[in-house]
Amino acid sequence: MAAEMRTLTAQVPVELAQEVDALAELIERPKQWIIKKALVQYLAREAEKRRLIQEGLDDVTAGRVVTIEQVEAWANSIGTDNELPAPKP
Template identity: 55%
Template sequence: MAEALKTVTAQLPVNLVARMDDLATKLDRSKQWIVRKAVVAYLARAERERQMIQEGLDDVTAGRLLSMDAMERWADSLGTDHELPLPKVGE
């Protein structure tokens, strides 16, 4: 069964549409195909970013934190002969 579709309109800058036209020609694809790919990619990235932010907020709420001093010591050790292991929660 085919996926239900809905038309959405958006005003875009002329130069962006020109770039889209150029790419559509080069790829032998429609502008609709390019827009759909772009929206799918953007939503996936934005949803993942929001998920990662929520995970971080959940860690803060649960008290799963690292001190700035522990992180700075670890970061300062990177690239040296005595790299420290990644700090653990509570350090």
């Protein structure tokens, strides 16, 4: 069963539209296909970014953090004879 479709309209800089035109011709795909692929990838990256931010906020709320002093001590120890393990919350 085909997915229901809806048309979106967006103004883009001429240079960007020309890049899409050139790529469409080069890979012999419709511009619509390229734009749909780009939009799907962008939305997926943004969703992952929001998920990771929320995960970090949840860690802070739960107290799963390390101090800057712990991180600096670890970083300063890298490459020395007394290298410390990476800090863990």
